[in-house]
Amino acid sequence: MKKVMAIFGAALLLAGVATSCNKKCECKLYVAGVVTTTSEQELDKDTYKSCSELNTIVDINGTKNGLECKSKLF
Numbered sequence: 001m002k003k004v005m006a007i008f009g010a011a012l013l014l015a016g017v018a019t020s021c022n023k024k025c026e027c028k029l030y031v032a033g034v035v036t037t038t039s040e041q042e043l044d045k046d047t048y049k050s051c052s053e054l055n056t057i058v059d060i061n062g063t064k065n066g067l068e069c070k071s072k073l074f
Contacts, residue, residue: 030066055067
């Protein structure tokens with residue numbers, strides 16, 4: 001059981017390190033609720049610490065407008 005817990009802990013640690021070092025975001029631009037473009041953005045370490053800081057989504061009458069960014073794993 002200790003071996004299983006050690007492997008599980010190591011996997012969690014590796015996953016945490018991999019996502020914290022990731023500085024690329026996948027961003028979608030919404031206009032009237034429709035994705036118009038998808039792009040990859042690299043974070044500037046001095047300005048932004050996470051992809052969610054790039055989000056500028058505004059809900060107008062139930063439709064998304066703006067930029068929505070998420071971390072890109074690889």
